Amino acid sequence: MPVNFTPPPPEALFPVAGIRLGLAEAGIRKLDRRDLTLLALDPGCTVAGVFTQNRFCAAPVHLCRSHLDSGSEIRALVINTGIANAGTGESGLQAAQKTCVAIGELFGVAANQVLPFSTGVILEPLPVDRLIAGLPRCAADLAANHWHAAAHGIMTTDTVAKAASRRIQINGRTVTITGISKGAGMIKPNMATMLGFVATDAGIAEPLLRQLVREVADASFNCITVDGDTSTNDSFIVIATGQSGAQFSDAAAPGYAALREALTGLALELAQAIVRDGEGATKFITIAVNGGRNREECKRVGYAIGHSPLVKTAFFASDPNLGRILAAIGYADIDALDVDNVRVWLGSTGEEVLVAEQGARAASYREEAGAHIMQAAEITIRVDLGRGQASGTVYSCDFSYDYVKINADYRS
Amino acid sequence: MPVNFTPPPPEALFPVAGIRLGLAEAGIRKLDRRDLTLLALDPGCTVAGVFTQNRFCAAPVHLCRSHLDSGSEIRALVINTGIANAGTGESGLQAAQKTCVAIGELFGVAANQVLPFSTGVILEPLPVDRLIAGLPRCAADLAANHWHAAAHGIMTTDTVAKAASRRIQINGRTVTITGISKGAGMIKPNMATMLGFVATDAGIAEPLLRQLVREVADASFNCITVDGDTSTNDSFIVIATGQSGAQFSDAAAPGYAALREALTGLALELAQAIVRDGEGATKFITIAVNGGRNREECKRVGYAIGHSPLVKTAFFASDPNLGRILAAIGYADIDALDVDNVRVWLGSTGEEVLVAEQGARAASYREEAGAHIMQAAEITIRVDLGRGQASGTVYSCDFSYDYVKINADYRS
Numbered sequence: 001m002p003v004n005f006t007p008p009p010p011e012a013l014f015p016v017a018g019i020r021l022g023l024a025e026a027g028i029r030k031l032d033r034r035d036l037t038l039l040a041l042d043p044g045c046t047v048a049g050v051f052t053q054n055r056f057c058a059a060p061v062h063l064c065r066s067h068l069d070s071g072s073e074i075r076a077l078v079i080n081t082g083i084a085n086a087g088t089g090e091s092g093l094q095a096a097q098k099t100c101v102a103i104g105e106l107f108g109v110a111a112n113q114v115l116p117f118s119t120g121v122i123l124e125p126l127p128v129d130r131l132i133a134g135l136p137r138c139a140a141d142l143a144a145n146h147w148h149a150a151a152h153g154i155m156t157t158d159t160v161a162k163a164a165s166r167r168i169q170i171n172g173r174t175v176t177i178t179g180i181s182k183g184a185g186m187i188k189p190n191m192a193t194m195l196g197f198v199a200t201d202a203g204i205a206e207p208l209l210r211q212l213v214r215e216v217a218d219a220s221f222n223c224i225t226v227d228g229d230t231s232t233n234d235s236f237i238v239i240a241t242g243q244s245g246a247q248f249s250d251a252a253a254p255g256y257a258a259l260r261e262a263l264t265g266l267a268l269e270l271a272q273a274i275v276r277d278g279e280g281a282t283k284f285i286t287i288a289v290n291g292g293r294n295r296e297e298c299k300r301v302g303y304a305i306g307h308s309p310l311v312k313t314a315f316f317a318s319d320p321n322l323g324r325i326l327a328a329i330g331y332a333d334i335d336a337l338d339v340d341n342v343r344v345w346l347g348s349t350g351e352e353v354l355v356a357e358q359g360a361r362a363a364s365y366r367e368e369a370g371a372h373i374m375q376a377a378e379i380t381i382r383v384d385l386g387r388g389q390a391s392g393t394v395y396s397c398d399f400s401y402d403y404v405k406i407n408a409d410y411r412s
Numbered sequence: 413m414p415v416n417f418t419p420p421p422p423e424a425l426f427p428v429a430g431i432r433l434g435l436a437e438a439g440i441r442k443l444d445r446r447d448l449t450l451l452a453l454d455p456g457c458t459v460a461g462v463f464t465q466n467r468f469c470a471a472p473v474h475l476c477r478s479h480l481d482s483g484s485e486i487r488a489l490v491i492n493t494g495i496a497n498a499g500t501g502e503s504g505l506q507a508a509q510k511t512c513v514a515i516g517e518l519f520g521v522a523a524n525q526v527l528p529f530s531t532g533v534i535l536e537p538l539p540v541d542r543l544i545a546g547l548p549r550c551a552a553d554l555a556a557n558h559w560h561a562a563a564h565g566i567m568t569t570d571t572v573a574k575a576a577s578r579r580i581q582i583n584g585r586t587v588t589i590t591g592i593s594k595g596a597g598m599i600k601p602n603m604a605t606m607l608g609f610v611a612t613d614a615g616i617a618e619p620l621l622r623q624l625v626r627e628v629a630d631a632s633f634n635c636i637t638v639d640g641d642t643s644t645n646d647s648f649i650v651i652a653t654g655q656s657g658a659q660f661s662d663a664a665a666p667g668y669a670a671l672r673e674a675l676t677g678l679a680l681e682l683a684q685a686i687v688r689d690g691e692g693a694t695k696f697i698t699i700a701v702n703g704g705r706n707r708e709e710c711k712r713v714g715y716a717i718g719h720s721p722l723v724k725t726a727f728f729a730s731d732p733n734l735g736r737i738l739a740a741i742g743y744a745d746i747d748a749l750d751v752d753n754v755r756v757w758l759g760s761t762g763e764e765v766l767v768a769e770q771g772a773r774a775a776s777y778r779e780e781a782g783a784h785i786m787q788a789a790e791i792t793i794r795v796d797l798g799r800g801q802a803s804g805t806v807y808s809c810d811f812s813y814d815y816v817k818i819n820a821d822y823r824s
Contacts, residue, residue: 122735
């Protein structure tokens with residue numbers, strides 16, 4: 001059960017003009033599962049993406065980077081769940097390439113106009129023949145209103161499908177943004193999350209879109225963690241179809257700031273949904289760090305707290321064993337940190353208490369107040385490093401028996 | 413239950429001439445617990461230590477550093493369990509200082525001839541009056557054969573007392589080395605472990621001892637992890653009493669290499685005991701990385717694997733979901749790593765299988781072979797990075813329900 005995230009119903013996900021989606025059961029790893037998702041893009045779309053920094057990055061990630069770099073017009077995306085096609089070497093690359101060729105033939109486009117994505121178990125071969133056999137059924141299923149089905153199609157250990165959609169007015173036109181994401185474990189994105197796809201019918205010129213996708217990822221998927229494990233398959237993609245008529249080619253254009261804000265907000269919602277559905281999560285923890293010399297050190301402190309198994313188990317137990325937070329700040333490797341200037345607060349909706357200052361427990365702190373806040377499902381740890389003006393926020397979750405259960409059982 | 417570690421019986425721990433130990437119930441945090449341990453050193457000992465790099469380091473760590481740096485002859489060590497005296501600010505420093513003053517008065521020495529150590533809960537004040545009240549009872553209990561009691565006295569969430577002892581012949585003299593350690597959670601030492609004390613009746617000149625303590629820590633306590641949380645109180649101390657008559661003042665002296673090897677071996681045994689007794693541990697995992705450009709990058713890969721919650725839960729489940737190891741290698745941030753040159757083996761006593769090579773699962777690998785090895789309680793992951801001659805080893809354990817249980821319950 002995710003923490004305060006209710007998946008939107010199908011009708012809440014607005015179609016994005018220029019994009020159709022189709023699914024099929026391909027039997028990649030399990031039977032009776034629509035495990036293959038195809039996105040067909042009209043001509044004229046721009047597409048940009050950011051990908052995992054994991055050195056063992058998956059075969060499809062290699063092809064995505066290469067196809068986007070080639071400058072070819074992207075016309076299709078394909079996503080399979082069940083097998084990650086990572087740690088699969090040369091034969092994995094061939095399998096991903098064969099997939100792109102098959103889709104190219106289906107749509108009458110070149111293989112490098114296709115972006116492939118895989119998610120699931122690492123180190124096992126992709127059953128590419130079964131995947132390719134499923135593609136015509138995906139094509140037959142293509143429809144503009146299949147975002148909800150696609151959000152389900154890309155799940156692995158997720159307990160709920162993650163999707164979000166909004167419409168905004170820009171320069172007198174209605175612009176739609178719809179996105180989906182997946183992920184619950186192996187989550188500490190270092191460029192993007194497991195898989196995230198956001199589409200808009202605004203038109204965004206390619207250089208601007210490349211910049212935008214980095215900015216959006218940095219403010220959303222690059223701020224989350226479940227277990228600190230950076231995946232081999234992280235990919236975050238933004239598609240701009242241009243079919244709303246709203247068109248942007250530089251960041252100073254009127255209305256662009258509003259579009260960027262809406263896109264960022266939607267991506268953050270999708271990224272937070274991954275944490276809310278983090279494996280075994282019972283609490284959603286926002287770690288807001290300010291007073292740093294730069295954003296990077298604020299996020300380093302945020303991740304040190306957000307990754308600490310000791311902090312995470314204390315939150316699971318609703319135990320205000322808050323010295324563990326200080327210990328995590330202390331080992332975040334912040335150069336010349338003066339702990340006497342660090343202040344730490346604990347809060348939930350409508351209440352906040354100062355926990356620590358001057359290197360020690362705050363004189364005003366009462367265990368009962370901390371214990372009361374720890375009961376909440378949404379908790380904010382606020383840290384002031386007291387050495388600068390920069391800030392950074394990280395979203396994390398607690399660590400429960402179910403995390404162990406899920407990851408001791410996964411694959412079986 | 414620790415993995416393959418049986419605490420030695422009292423008679424297996426040889427006294428070290430020049431050191432007496434005494435314990436008392438001081439009621440630091442719990443009743444009916446000998447929670448205060450005092451070590452009295454004869455004149456003429458040399459003492460050196462390494463300490464945590466955590467910025468929120470505990471008050472006693474500050475005093476230990478200062479007293480060792482002052483060059484004063486150390487005559488006593490005091491260790492309390494229950495409260496870490498970390499995150500306690502100025503009043504914590506005063507409490508540690510008062511403790512040293514009280515011991516100085518008891519023994520007729522200066523306060524800076526005393527080294528204080530604390531372990532337990534962070535952010536709570538040390539009940540220094542109860543501690544000081546217990547000191548005379550410790551002094552009355554002093555005896556050379558109380559190492560076993562001391563190993564028990566310093567425990568927190570440890571399930572067994574950790575101690576080791578050996579006698580070696582050096583230059584025709586019998587030299588004794590005896591040590592104790594504690595720790596089970598918040599274990600990723602960055603200079604030393606929670607608490608480790610090793611004593612020898614060899615004489616070692618202070619500059620040489622300072623170098624030795626770093627070398628020994630680097631080859632033992634700095635190679636272990638349970639949960640990646642670097643403690644606020646890590647301290648590792650070597651005491652050389654000189655009373656065996658064997659005396660060393662430079663590293664080239666005859667017999668010194670043998671002494672260093674014996675000390676390192678004993679420290680490694682104590683460090684491994686912490687991992688074997690890691691909170692909730694059911695498996696002891698050795699991660700041996702070679703073929704690196706330098707030791708640092710080998711250890712970085714070892715720690716990435718050793719910290720990964722996904723790797724650790726797979727080992728708990730005895731599930732050879734070994735792609736998770738590749739993912740961890742991939743995110744260890746090794747510059748320009750060519751994954752095609754990386755090879756990974758899985759082994760236990762008497763058997764080893766090649767799991768991955770050329771960026772993929774090895775053609776010879778069979779799931780049954782991996783599954784069989786995963787049943788063992790002692791498992792080695794061997795990684796060849798294929799890019800140099802350096803190596804480094806990290807010791808870790810698995811991640812079980814009991815880790816969550818212990819850390820959700822601790823304090824309560």
